[in-house]
Amino acid sequence: MLDIIINPFITILLFLYQVLGGNVVLAIVVFTILVRLAVFPLTLKQQRSTKAMQELQPELKKIQEKYKNDRERATQAQWELYRQYGVNPMAGCLPLLIQFPILIGLYRAIVATLAATPLQLLDLSGRLWMPDLSGVVPLNNKFLWLNLAVPDPLYVLPVLVVVTTWLQQKLLMPSTPTNSGDKSTDQATAMTRQMTTIMPLMFGVFALSFASGLSIYFIASNLIGIGQYAMMGKIDVKRLIGRQTEDAPAETVKKEAVKSTAQAERPARTGKAGRSVPSRPMRKSKREGIYDSRAHRAKAKGKAKG
């Protein structure tokens, strides 16, 4: 089934390779940019949904505590909360599910076109939508000191994969409180921190064992991702260099959570069904560097009315 994605990807990659003068690295980079641009609306939607869900966490915890002995009522209250803030908890999953086969297709296309082994090369046959591209198969695997079909013997690329993956995660992940006082929040924070460490290392291990052409893709993808979010003004460099104290936002979240729980018990403040204006907990401190357009619009609307 994935052939529907893999075959055009292979064709596009080979086409780029041909028109870019046989430079396989350039072809992979341009290809990555094109794919990231294509899935950008989905990425954006997923990011927004994740952020919205994150901001509702304090409220959800309150509900869970309040109805800890009545799961049915807890679920009802949760859905009421989602409805009130116009958040669909599944909205983050759909873009992810759509992106998932695309990423696999991309990975498989790069591995297939580099054709390090006979089975990989055999797997290329019958996949080209433009038969004229047969003449460029397999891709020239030489770049600087690298044979792109095998792992980097100098370990430069695995190191770059680890660094860029870590950098991307550090810059893009929403900040989390170090010590919220709430056990489950602290556990979630610890898990997030572990993931920030484990994920780059895991990709580093992949880079050690897989074709270095794939490492080029990882690095390009990470850098393009960082660039993409930088252009959207969603990167907080202060967090990277550790200048931001993480306790302050935690404090804000805690205080706002208390207020908003009470508000959650009340009916929605706007009459627009399914698209209600988020109340204070949806807003983030400017110091977190994340701009919440819905909260901003709501504020502007409020001012205009007032």
Place this chain on the structure above:
Amino acid sequence: MIIGVLLALVLLLTACGGVAGDSWAGISSDENLIYVSYGRRVVAINPASGATKWEYPDEDDRDANFYAIPVMDAGTLYIGDYKGNLHAVDLETGKKKWLYEPDKEELLGPISLTPGDRVISGVAVDSNKVFFGLGSRNVVAVSRENAEEVWTFKTDHGVWGTPLYIPANAENGHDHAVLYVVSLDHNLYAIDPETGKEIWRVDLGGAAPGNMVYDEARNWVYVGTFVSELLAIDLGSHRIVDRYATEDWVWGSPALEDDILYFGDLAGHLYAVRITGEGFEQEWKQTVAEDAIRGTPLLTEDLVVVGSRDKRVYAVLKSDGSDKWNRATKGEVLTEMVFVPANEADEEVSDLVVVGTSEREELVIALKSDSGDVDWRYSDKD
């Protein structure tokens, strides 16, 4: 973040799933035994019964993978592995004679300036050297005496087809011996086997991953390419003298008999093409299999036998390509095939076609050439 986790899982799954290994088994034979390379070992099998005579290397030394075609010469079996090493093995005992390991420019610990490489091709031999291609690029000549590297010839991509060594023969214009090599970089190279210097090259227009077949009568070689062509190259004039367009890529080398070339393509077509003074002339063309025909067809007295990726072995009549029999196998049939003639003293026994599959429990299978019935199976499962 979640995408990352999922991608990581997929990478793991991709690495672990699919057909086991990186390639298919390498199979060859001499008058006594069948030799099969697959995964961590090379085995010598009795062609009549499928019983194992010896295994190489010893169990404690199995740290590399073998998929290349074993080549035998003067009591020694030569085979490369997926670490870029070349092994010389005693044919009688299955014990190591010597091992060639490429030099690695090591910087610090495991950090090296030399990327790892694989030997995918078989080898060619002359009286004192062994020649083989490397998976990512270059051809290497190693001394048969002491396993020392004699020279390296640089190519721009991998050499997966077995090099062809043609000794000096004044009759066909070979004043001195020449080593011919086809590469994925689209070239056929003529190399001086003594010095490793290029004599000439021909651009084939596409990658040539398979072996060449030498036509001594014409001093031509035939080779298939990934631009869906079978080419005839005149070694005397160093140019392509004929080409036959196929439906898909041609990987396996053709089988040559009575001026007819039999070969398959990766879409499952089988061709019989006559070599004439005016160029290639198609005798017949049949869609035999539902998937790739990768290996070289095997010719019996009246049949052409091919294996396919669709997990079947097909036998068609030489005369018109019509079906004679076909046999389902447990795995994909991508290997070369070996013909084992019947023992003339025993009328009960028929000729055998021995072929490899991608399924370890049926790694090698011997079929009766007249009916396709299974005679014996060799399992690679420990």
